[in-house]
Amino acid sequence: MTSIDMGIILKNVSFAYGGSEKVLKDISFSILPGTFLGIAGSNGSGKSTLTYLLNGLIPHFIEGKLEGEVMIDGIATSQKNVAYFSRKVGMVFQNPDFSTFNLTVREEIQFGLRNYHIDEGKEKIDRILQQVGLEGYADRDPQSLSFGQKQKVSLAAVIALDPAYIVLDEPSAMLDYRSSCELYSILRNLNKKGNTIIVVEHDTDFLYQFAEEVKVLNEGSVVLEGKTRDVFRKVRILNKLGIKIPNKRKK
Amino acid sequence: MDSITIARLKLFVLVMMTVFIASSHNLYVLSSAIFILLAYLVFLLSGTQVLYRLKPMLYVFILILAIQIFLNSHGSLSIRIFQGLSAWLKLTTLSLLMLAYTAVSSVSEIARVLSFLPRKIQLMLTITLSLIPVIFKEAQKIYMAQNSRGYNTKSLNMIKNTFPIVIPLLHRILHRSEQIAMIMQSRGFNDE
Numbered sequence: 001m002t003s004i005d006m007g008i009i010l011k012n013v014s015f016a017y018g019g020s021e022k023v024l025k026d027i028s029f030s031i032l033p034g035t036f037l038g039i040a041g042s043n044g045s046g047k048s049t050l051t052y053l054l055n056g057l058i059p060h061f062i063e064g065k066l067e068g069e070v071m072i073d074g075i076a077t078s079q080k081n082v083a084y085f086s087r088k089v090g091m092v093f094q095n096p097d098f099s100t101f102n103l104t105v106r107e108e109i110q111f112g113l114r115n116y117h118i119d120e121g122k123e124k125i126d127r128i129l130q131q132v133g134l135e136g137y138a139d140r141d142p143q144s145l146s147f148g149q150k151q152k153v154s155l156a157a158v159i160a161l162d163p164a165y166i167v168l169d170e171p172s173a174m175l176d177y178r179s180s181c182e183l184y185s186i187l188r189n190l191n192k193k194g195n196t197i198i199v200v201e202h203d204t205d206f207l208y209q210f211a212e213e214v215k216v217l218n219e220g221s222v223v224l225e226g227k228t229r230d231v232f233r234k235v236r237i238l239n240k241l242g243i244k245i246p247n248k249r250k251k
Numbered sequence: 252m253d254s255i256t257i258a259r260l261k262l263f264v265l266v267m268m269t270v271f272i273a274s275s276h277n278l279y280v281l282s283s284a285i286f287i288l289l290a291y292l293v294f295l296l297s298g299t300q301v302l303y304r305l306k307p308m309l310y311v312f313i314l315i316l317a318i319q320i321f322l323n324s325h326g327s328l329s330i331r332i333f334q335g336l337s338a339w340l341k342l343t344t345l346s347l348l349m350l351a352y353t354a355v356s357s358v359s360e361i362a363r364v365l366s367f368l369p370r371k372i373q374l375m376l377t378i379t380l381s382l383i384p385v386i387f388k389e390a391q392k393i394y395m396a397q398n399s400r401g402y403n404t405k406s407l408n409m410i411k412n413t414f415p416i417v418i419p420l421l422h423r424i425l426h427r428s429e430q431i432a433m434i435m436q437s438r439g440f441n442d443e
Binding site for chain 1: 358359362370377378380381382384385426427430431432433434435436437438439440441
């Protein structure tokens with residue numbers, strides 16, 4: 001595999017859920033390894049659908065009409081199953097309340113490790129929990145945790161599999177400001193360690209503060225893309241798209 | 252004794268008592284078992300909780316009796332009533348036995364003791380067990396939301412009473428199940 005194959009590449013991708021209109025329209029872009037990419041857009045612009053494309057949930061789990069090709073490190077998502085790509089692309093879903101389904105935090109992390117027959121020893125789990133700031137939570141019931149903590153548990157379950165790419169669908173949507181800041185700090189640390197972070201986010205303040213590059217979606221198409229500062233300078237277009245102009249003082 | 256041994260012992264006692272009650276036809280034995288369980292549960296929980304559990308059993312009693320009297324044509328009326336009473340006592344004892352077991356065992360304890368089962372079945376049980384309290388919470392939230400919009404449970408129309416709670420609850424449960432299935436797949440679970 002050449003270095004040019006590495007990363008996530010979308011080639012003329014369109015997608016429509018069974019029988020309805022196209023949610024994504026002819027999208028082409030590439031995400032290089034090590035990037036911190038933010039994806040912004042108003043409701044219904046196709047942001048969440050885009051995340052489902054990045055680890056093979058579309059076309060393997062979610063039915064619909066897919067055109068074009070999504071390549072992850074040189075392999076098309078249509079060629080292998082979700083379990084194959086999940087080792088490369090970890091996914092944190094939007095609603096933390098719906099994301100935990102085991103009886104303890106430890107089991108939540110062990111779930112993925114068992115699926116891949118990876119060492120699930122106590123030390124490893126404790127180390128991962130420490131990484132997300134949840135030391136001592138291993139034996140807690142995930143349902144008893146706050147939204148922010150549940151989101152961290154979901155992230156810990158993903159980190160445990162050590163994927164090169166981590167995709168997060170609106171991670172701050174149900175979190176308070178402090179929890180969101182903590183979560184983004186963890187993401188920044190992971191990015192510094194070499195993980196590629198792809199965040200779908202409506203709160204542009206966080207994107208401005210943490211993302212290197214931003215893509216803006218509107219009605220299923222990428223309408224703006226580039227370095228974060230350059231994208232958020234286009235105030236007139238952002239206003240027209242209904243996207244919040246970030247508070248730049250935080251940078 | 253470690254916690255897993257205690258959990259196994261509890262399950263063993265539950266299975267043995269279930270077998271004993273299911274195979275017993277003696278009304279005195281069944282009545283004594285109910286009496287002992289009731290006394291234990293009132294001591295362990297509260298009278299209100301036990302009554303709450305017993306209330307549906309009253310409807311079951313009426314149903315069984317009606318079936319025995321009107322639909323069963325074998326034997327005399329007194330024998331049919333005796334059989335009905337025996338069946339009801341068994342069901343009530345088993346219901347109280349389950350209440351006693353769940354009162355002294357946590358969900359994680361129950362799941363852990365079932366670790367000998369194949370992983371898929373164990374997983375199904377764990378997810379179901381972990382979601383039971385969540386579903387109750389969801390139902391409560393929906394009930395409160397509907398109440399704040401003028402939902403009235405005092406109406407005698409059962410369908411009218413149930414629909415505003417059950418339909419959104421089902422919708423949420425299905426949505427949650429779909430999301431859990433997606434998460435399981437994206438954490439490497441392969442059900443093939």
